[in-house]
Amino acid sequence: MQNTATPTHCPYCALQCGMNLTPTPDGTVEVSERADFPVNRGALCGKGRTAPAVLARNVRLTSPLVRDAGGTLVPASWDEALDRIAAELSRTRAEHGPDAVGVFGGGGLTNEKAYTLGKFARVVLGTSQIDYNGRFCMSSAAAAGIKAFGLDRGLPFPLEDIPKSGCVILVGSNLAETMPPSLRFFTELKENGGTLIVIDPRRTRTAEQADLHLAPRPGTDLALALGLLHLVIAEGRVDEEYVRERTAGWEDARAAAMAHWPEYVERITGVSVPQLRETVRLFCEPESAMVLTARGPEQQSKGTDTVGAWINLCLATGRPGRPLSGYGCLTGQGNGQGGREHGQKADQLPGYRKLDDPAARRHVAEVWGVDPDSLPGPGRSAYELLDALGTDIRSLLLMASNPVVSAPRAAHIEERIKSLDFLAVCDVVLSETAALADVVLPVTQWAEETGTTTNLEGRVLLRRRAVTPPEGVRSDLEVMHELAARLGVEKGFPTDPEEVFEELRRASAGGPADYSGITYRRLAEENGVFWPCPSPAEAGGPGEGARPDGQLEVVDMGEDALLDAPLPDDPARETPTAHPGTPRLFLDRFATPDGRARFVPVSHRATAEEPDDEYPVLLTTGRVVAQYQSGAQTRRVAELNAAAPGPFVEIHPRLAARLGVAEGDPVAVVSRRGRAVAPARITNAIRPDTVFMPFHWPGEGRANTLTNPALDPTSRMPEFKACAVRLEAVAREAVAEESIAEETVAEETAVRETVERETVEREAVSAR
Numbered sequence: 001m002q003n004t005a006t007p008t009h010c011p012y013c014a015l016q017c018g019m020n021l022t023p024t025p026d027g028t029v030e031v032s033e034r035a036d037f038p039v040n041r042g043a044l045c046g047k048g049r050t051a052p053a054v055l056a057r058n059v060r061l062t063s064p065l066v067r068d069a070g071g072t073l074v075p076a077s078w079d080e081a082l083d084r085i086a087a088e089l090s091r092t093r094a095e096h097g098p099d100a101v102g103v104f105g106g107g108g109l110t111n112e113k114a115y116t117l118g119k120f121a122r123v124v125l126g127t128s129q130i131d132y133n134g135r136f137c138m139s140s141a142a143a144a145g146i147k148a149f150g151l152d153r154g155l156p157f158p159l160e161d162i163p164k165s166g167c168v169i170l171v172g173s174n175l176a177e178t179m180p181p182s183l184r185f186f187t188e189l190k191e192n193g194g195t196l197i198v199i200d201p202r203r204t205r206t207a208e209q210a211d212l213h214l215a216p217r218p219g220t221d222l223a224l225a226l227g228l229l230h231l232v233i234a235e236g237r238v239d240e241e242y243v244r245e246r247t248a249g250w251e252d253a254r255a256a257a258m259a260h261w262p263e264y265v266e267r268i269t270g271v272s273v274p275q276l277r278e279t280v281r282l283f284c285e286p287e288s289a290m291v292l293t294a295r296g297p298e299q300q301s302k303g304t305d306t307v308g309a310w311i312n313l314c315l316a317t318g319r320p321g322r323p324l325s326g327y328g329c330l331t332g333q334g335n336g337q338g339g340r341e342h343g344q345k346a347d348q349l350p351g352y353r354k355l356d357d358p359a360a361r362r363h364v365a366e367v368w369g370v371d372p373d374s375l376p377g378p379g380r381s382a383y384e385l386l387d388a389l390g391t392d393i394r395s396l397l398l399m400a401s402n403p404v405v406s407a408p409r410a411a412h413i414e415e416r417i418k419s420l421d422f423l424a425v426c427d428v429v430l431s432e433t434a435a436l437a438d439v440v441l442p443v444t445q446w447a448e449e450t451g452t453t454t455n456l457e458g459r460v461l462l463r464r465r466a467v468t469p470p471e472g473v474r475s476d477l478e479v480m481h482e483l484a485a486r487l488g489v490e491k492g493f494p495t496d497p498e499e500v501f502e503e504l505r506r507a508s509a510g511g512p513a514d515y516s517g518i519t520y521r522r523l524a525e526e527n528g529v530f531w532p533c534p535s536p537a538e539a540g541g542p543g544e545g546a547r548p549d550g551q552l553e554v555v556d557m558g559e560d561a562l563l564d565a566p567l568p569d570d571p572a573r574e575t576p577t578a579h580p581g582t583p584r585l586f587l588d589r590f591a592t593p594d595g596r597a598r599f600v601p602v603s604h605r606a607t608a609e610e611p612d613d614e615y616p617v618l619l620t621t622g623r624v625v626a627q628y629q630s631g632a633q634t635r636r637v638a639e640l641n642a643a644a645p646g647p648f649v650e651i652h653p654r655l656a657a658r659l660g661v662a663e664g665d666p667v668a669v670v671s672r673r674g675r676a677v678a679p680a681r682i683t684n685a686i687r688p689d690t691v692f693m694p695f696h697w698p699g700e701g702r703a704n705t706l707t708n709p710a711l712d713p714t715s716r717m718p719e720f721k722a723c724a725v726r727l728e729a730v731a732r733e734a735v736a737e738e739s740i741a742e743e744t745v746a747e748e749t750a751v752r753e754t755v756e757r758e759t760v761e762r763e764a765v766s767a768r
Ligand code: SF4
Pocket: 010, 011, 012, 013, 014, 015, 016, 017, 040, 043, 044, 045, 046, 047, 048, 049, 178, 179, 180, 181
């Protein structure tokens, strides 16, 4: 591979920061600033800056592993490993039917991989049982966005609109730790005279930047939004003309909000009436204003209604579809947006089409060259799928996910995984879930392969290959190609990402997330393109046609026209007629049949598990700046581990005093699902009725041992953000001296060293 800088993107969060990568003569990879990418303008957080550390051979897998008769994972050839997976999946299908095979994907997979995984599950395995960990990320916001606007795209405007707005309410987002480079947009907002309001039970680093910080009790964001809407109505701040011209369903939503008078909301949330009034004043007075939600309000058993309440507030004040205004969701995972558009979700086909829509099935089946009737229907959501392992689902193929750490009620899910007849995992490292597998396939990662991702703005990006992968690893696309062939499907699973993308364009054409006008060439030249981006209308292009301003225009083109439409891979076609992409949605109309946004009437309800005498405290969970999600990658980076070596329990001084706990003392946090132990971190930045744990670690301090899998009835999102716990002081001598992170790394190093030793021995034997 060349020793010049390759412009590409970070492997981690949904900001997808731009960076340059340069391989150095000593075998390492240098990260340098890429100032031309407008989202981060060269800035990176510590995770992005240190991401190449996970490319090193000494932290990642480079040989397939197969569990031997003695129960040990041992190195194997690729043929041996792939043959074993194909044989086990075939056996499960034959003995128990296709739905006994499950597939679990990840929000970090590129669009090409997510698309191919959905196709592989439905065409090769014939199973309906596919979902992915992105269900745990943004599904409530997606469901609420579709109900209200007819379309789910995280942000309906670029991040660069934020500094020019008059007011932004950030609900349950700690982006100073989750996406540090994005904080610049909010600093500039304040410098320009705008107001930042942060809603979070903790006074986070983000909340410290706010002009106004509201700290509601966890699980009460829905009541808070309803109380604000009540005041908007009572104070005569409703934008009546906007509501009349651009929305439907106002009267029912209005009646629901009027039942949530401010004093009642104060009692539920703990946010005072004067603070509620001040929030309404700051939000309503400027010409433009936004509400942005993240996991706080979304990861609740009423997440869809909660986001719906915030959207109602925006609609009543005339914000969505107006300049520098509206509602948006800050998607979390690297390809959390694209990963939910192209078919790895249980109910979905590429282009954000619905699996139970006959026209969508016909369209995609024709692109795939199969009978529409052969496509299975919708399957289980992520938690329900994991909960069915070992019972209805006997074998699982898992890619880019680590549910042993990241799933709610994680000890139970770990047991379900152990009870499988067969588990195959594709991963870069030996994650806690991969360590339980029967076969582990070592795959290429971000900088070693080309593919597209779609960031939180809906901007489709080209993540380019910058370094040569080590001997012994293959891409996920190669894995699916090889498995498809072994399972009797010789064609339709290319290994070249651009070839996959060309097919994805055809499959998405005319769908809500229409990528048909996007090419690798355009992505390279234009620094990303916002979807929807149909192919040129005059070429017989699909449904939502081009307009010079990039706005949606609904055009009924019919299925045949979609399938016959040539795609603009001729560069000559790309310039004058190419659709510009759609940075800003809804300026003229919403993506509903009548173009109007929908109010959805919602009412407050309690969390699934309220505190009681036995479990009197609320637990909420989240992230720290130096670790990412389940930590499978970032816990292998020394610099990040030094900054964030292990879990902790954040406790208010009054609660700590009641327990007799001092800073650093081990504390047991006990819920109805299990017990976790971690050192106390005492701070008055948290409410006295609430404790916080980050969820990046396995073992004794695993926060998700405690979390509640109560599901939102629409999005099937588990209630990660609020459950009832009790706290117990633990004697220091009862806790091992080493940090849990150190223990984990030591165990994994031992496995890796065994694997490397056995690989060398095996190679020596075959050489003889
Ligand atoms: Fe990577 Fe996100 Fe950090 Fe940017 S903010 S460098 S995308 S982890």
